[in-house]
Amino acid sequence: MEQTSLNIHQDIIDKCLEGDRMAQYELYKLYSKAMFNVSFRIVHNENDAEDVLQEAFVSAFKNLAGYSGVSTFGAWLKRIVINKSLNYIKKKHIEITPVEVLPDVKEEEPIFNEDIEFDINQIKKAVDLLPDGYRVVFSLYLLEGYDHGEIADILGITESTSKSQFNRSKKKLKEILEKEAYYER
Incomplete structure (x- = not known):
């Protein structure tokens, strides 16, 4: 029932x-x-x-x-x-490019450098700067709470592509935020 x-x-x-x-x-x-x-x-x-x-x-x-x-x-x-x-x-033909999971990428790796503090507006701005494919997977996983299997089904990609896109989005987000922190010093 x-x-x-x-x-x-x-x-x-x-x-x-x-x-x-x-x-x-x-x-x-x-x-x-x-x-x-x-x-x-x-x-x-x-x-x-x-x-x-x-x-x-x-x-x-x-x-x-x-x-x-x-x-x-x-x-x-x-x-x-x-x-x-x-x-x-x-x-709109926004591409989620299938890529192989890199063996040295760790899913549990922290997104941010603990020595640098960011406020929510900086993080939102950085997420907005992510490429579309990265931002979609990042949003579905981290903000909407879907797991990689669900994201793969939703987007028509493999689970490993979802994980890879998420890991790449974290790396790119970190680069954007650290670059912003560097220029604000």
């Missing part, structure tokens, strides 16, 4: 299922900012993230009857947003 998840907004979802436009707007207000951030981390452009967000909400409302309650509504919606974002970047 499937176990359903406690959904704190079930009353609003029920009204949406009845076609209540005000309830749809309420649900949009509750989730739009967080879902915009998810999309923006993947598509890397505010206007594109807004377009993806709108598509995701239209799709969610159209398919709301298919929401089973097995996960929270936010998790269900987040998956739609991620899928729409990834479809968008595939249309």
Whole structure:
């Protein structure tokens, strides 16, 4: 038997299922900012993230009857947003280049030099400077919590390519941040 998840907004979802436009707007207000951030981390452009967000909400409302309650509504919606974002970047032909995993790359290697401190704005700026393929894998793994197997399935790449892209993104992020710290001295 499937176990359903406690959904704190079930009353609003029920009204949406009845076609209540005000309830749809309420649900949009509750989730739009967080879902915009998810999309923006993947598509890397505010206007594109807004377009993806709108598509995701239209799709969610159209398919709301298919929401089973097995996960929270936010998790269900987040998956739609991620899928729409990834479809968008595939249309834009952003390449995730398959590469072999380098044997000397360690997954548990720390990202940052412990002698240098960075604030969140510096890190966000550095993530924005990552090449698209690196940024997508980095965001899905570190920020969205997907494992490399899931990322491989989502992006249509091998698990080793996902791991390699993530390791390369960490290396590139470290280079960007250390270069910035060097110039700020």
